[in-house]
Amino acid sequence: MVRPAPFSTQTSGDLTADRRYAYGDGALGDGDFVAARDLFAQTLELAPGWPPAHLALAKACLALGDEAAAAEALRQACALDPEDRLGAGVLLAQISGEPVMPDAYVAGLFDEYAGRFDSHLVGALDYRAPEMLKAMLQHGDPLKGTMSEVLDLGCGTGLMARALAGTSMAFTGVDLSAGMLAVAQTTGLYRRLACAELLAFLMREPDARYDLVIAADVFCYVPDLAPVFVETRRVLRSGGRFAFSVQTHPGAGVIIGGDSRVHHAPRQIHDWAAAAELDVRQEIPASTRRDRGIPVPGALFELLKP
Ligand SMILES: C[S@@+](CC[C@H](N)C(=O)[O-])C[C@H]1O[C@@H](n2cnc3c(N)ncnc32)[C@H](O)[C@@H]1O
Known part of the structure; x- marks a missing residue:
């Protein structure tokens, strides 16, 4: 069995990428979804293998009504996080109508x-x-x-x-x-x-x-x-x-x-x-x-x- 690559939910391992991500998070919280989308995209240029940034990009795209881009970002997150600790598959399910609820996501949520x-x-x-x-x-x-x-x-x-x-x-x-x-x-x-x-x-x-x-x-x-x-x-x-x-x-x-x-x-x-x-x-x-x-x-x- 291929084990998923371990990743931290706190840091991408690249300080500049982390800073972009934090700004994006702030923009998302402020309702500035265009800025958030751009900042998460910049994060991913620096840290393309970091699942939390793909998930965050999907949330910004969803807020902008761009379901196709959100679905693509969610698929990337799921591919990089096969156990789906972050629950990207749950959001994808909301878009696709195919209900899923990954065990690792539920366990993490309640832990x-x-x-x-x-x-x-x-x-x-x-x-x-x-x-x-x-x-x-x-x-x-x-x-x-x-x-x-x-x-x-x-x-x-x-x-x-x-x-x-x-x-x-x-x-x-x-x-x-x-x-x-x-x-x-x-x-x-x-x-x-x-x-x-x-x-x-x-x-x-x-x-x-x-x-x-x-x-x-x-x-x-x-x-x-x-x-x-x-x-x-x-x-x-x-x-x-x-x-x-x-x-x-x-x-x-x-x-x-x-x-x-x-x-x-x-x-x-x-x-x-x-x-x-x-x-x-x-x-x-x-x-x-x-x-x-x-x-x-x-x-x-x-x-x-x-
Ligand atoms: C909202 S809590 C309710 C807990 C408890 N039944 C109560 O009434 O307080 C939902 C619980 O179900 C567990 N759970 C969800 N899906 C599960 C599954 N497929 N197998 C085992 N436990 C699950 C979660 O880990 C969580 O502890």
């Missing part, structure tokens, strides 16, 4: 966010998905006192286990971000934590292991849920429940929204559930957080393995 995740999301963005999913589950079939095996997909810092704590559940958590998992570990609520991509993890789990599989605000990073639904059904016991939130959009299928998150059409969720032979027991239109003060459209689902 960086982990230390302030709880205070920022719960405090500033009014994030309520764990409590809302808990309320939905209680309403569907009150959570019993008997011990249940729960798989928390994309467990993050452990807010879902904290919301469900005290309900006699044994939690397994899986997440792409080691930084988020380190915080989840400190809750002392998980019997097992794994750093892995959730579908890859599910595929390694034995049949009929779990009573409940849950995913709070995670599928907005997973475009194709078809195989996730199939594998979740397999790892659930008969009568097992699958509860999750999604960010929705009024059109059809799956898109990458302007917020660089995955938006699923509710119809698509129903189609995937039917294909995986999971019954839709509850569907509740609900906003689980705010973005710049505006409630983000979404829905909660409870699916059942018959």
Whole structure:
């Protein structure tokens, strides 16, 4: 396997190029997109192999409405950063309509966010998905006192286990971000934590292991849920429940929204559930957080393995 060339996100290794880049960044922030585009182009003349400058050039071109130039710059960034730590592919997906969400980008995003995740999301963005999913589950079939095996997909810092704590559940958590998992570990609520991509993890789990599989605000990073639904059904016991939130959009299928998150059409969720032979027991239109003060459209689902 060819390993991607390592690069720093802080410096191109050329001081003059770094200075041009910093000026470009300032121009971008000031809304002077023509100057920003020119400064990033100058940066790339000096440091053509530095992915952050290609990504920045793409952002300036996008702001100027030049999608073709932006797409070309994003393709260059992806070629130089095959793991896509910077998420250039996510922006490219917004232009092309082909939804992608690279694991390395998601892991990097949340590693960086982990230390302030709880205070920022719960405090500033009014994030309520764990409590809302808990309320939905209680309403569907009150959570019993008997011990249940729960798989928390994309467990993050452990807010879902904290919301469900005290309900006699044994939690397994899986997440792409080691930084988020380190915080989840400190809750002392998980019997097992794994750093892995959730579908890859599910595929390694034995049949009929779990009573409940849950995913709070995670599928907005997973475009194709078809195989996730199939594998979740397999790892659930008969009568097992699958509860999750999604960010929705009024059109059809799956898109990458302007917020660089995955938006699923509710119809698509129903189609995937039917294909995986999971019954839709509850569907509740609900906003689980705010973005710049505006409630983000979404829905909660409870699916059942018959
Ligand atoms: C917005 S956070 C939500 C965390 C937690 N569920 C909660 O409610 O607080 C999304 C989490 O999903 C994880 N994630 C996203 N895509 C993933 C994937 N494909 N496999 C595993 N974890 C993923 C991220 O690393 C992040 O920790």
